[in-house]
Amino acid sequence: MPAADREPSDTDKVMVTAGDGTSIACWRSGEGPPLLLFHGISADHRRWDPVLPALAERFTVYNVDRRGRGGSDDSDGYAFEREFADTTAAIDAIGGPVDVIGHSYGAMCALEAALLTTNIRRLVLYEPPYRMSDRPVSPPDVVDRLETHLAAGDRDEVIAVMMGELVGVPPEAMAEMRTRPAWAARVAAAHTIPRELRALETYRFAPERFRNVTIPTLLLLGGTSPDSMGQATRAVAEVLPNAQTVVLPGQGHVAMDTAPGLFTTEVLRFLSVA
Template sequence: MEKVGSADGTSIAYQRSGAGAPLVLVHGTGGTYSRWAPIVPALEKHFTVYAVDRRGRGESGDATAYTIEREFEDVAALVKAIGEPANLFGHSFGGICSLEAALYAQHVSRLVLYEPPIPVASVQIYPEGIIDRLQALLDAGDREGLLTTFMSEVVRMLPHEIELSKSMPAWPARVAAAHTLPRELRAHEGYCFDPERFKSLSIPTLLLVGGESPHFFKEAIDTLRQTLPDSRVVILPGQQHIAMETAPDLLVREVLAFLLGPAM
């Protein structure tokens, strides 16, 4: 893997493949760059794909203190290092990182956000005490239990979806990175989304949401639709939060139609 230095000096690793305009892939909580494996072969036919390992996992470095802002800077550092306008595709927590990085980097051509959990007033994402319970599982050394509990109780994934994720080649790397999960959730709880900061963000943006996803993802997408001036929503019928695994062809089709299509 190749690496780039972030603003705080942390080394951020990424896997580069394909040829064409740059496309940076930013995975979500409990993931690694390998989470994109089911769709990278289709994407790299059209783009130079940069699949990032976010800080604290894989070959990426980490820092003693963790803040959500460092994650934004990590993505922005890679975009800047590419040296030409790049497309950004962020999933879940990686969607928030990508959105914020678009403000930091100012070299983003188009933006794809798949269910970023933007905080919405009066909408509860986390069940009472869940982060403490996840931390307890980590402290007990039960990384797989931590990950599956997060998937079932926070993301509200169905049992068959969890089993599908566990069967994927990326699963061992996800379990190995599970220690990053509680800190991200705590940082996300403290994250304040200010729509005014993004009102002038004129980057063409595709907002993806599963037709069967939990309501808080749908509320987040609606908030972004009302906030971002050049955005549109595409519903992935029959899907929830992991279409890269449950419907990779559908996901690729919508992403390519947006990234390769005319300006909105």
């Protein structure tokens, strides 16, 4: 089992060694039962800033930087199987039973981890981006443009295209997001976006793999999210034997930003069950 050790010079950071030797950073705050947070594409641990205070009132929160960003290291090459192993390593290093929240790509990683560890008590999945049809998750020309912007050093435009064209964040919401520290974190992690989008194109959701995952699971779906998100969420809800779905009215893919109170209310209601 991977070991977790706190850096003496930074008492808020717990470092976990993944199976391939990559160091994964988990930022600790709050007091209570353990809760691990896994962010999505184009983010680091700061994506949870709007909801962290409410969660940290009830839990010891371990806010994970996925590999290649924030306080976490990276490795040569990329495979989503490494991400799944990283997620499992963090859960097992903190020690179970733990509660887990995953957003977008982080939700996909969290559900995969449920196949690899018995240390999850409750699971919250917010719009895992599974490909449910022959249509690509993201248009190839968009990923090509992201790589062109990245090669030109225009990381800010990488985030703007990602959030505007792929996630569907309205201009007014994106303008507000730009004012937050998490925007700079997204810009710093821009190099991870094309590789993760391309990896998503090769992943196929196989329902039969998850039929025996009996962990109590809350699926969150934005009421205004694209239908592709709804299809994926419903597919997961149908296969998990102990799942429930909550629709967040008037919200899209980033309710942590647009309705943090609504998000934390639903999450805390679910996690408060013994």
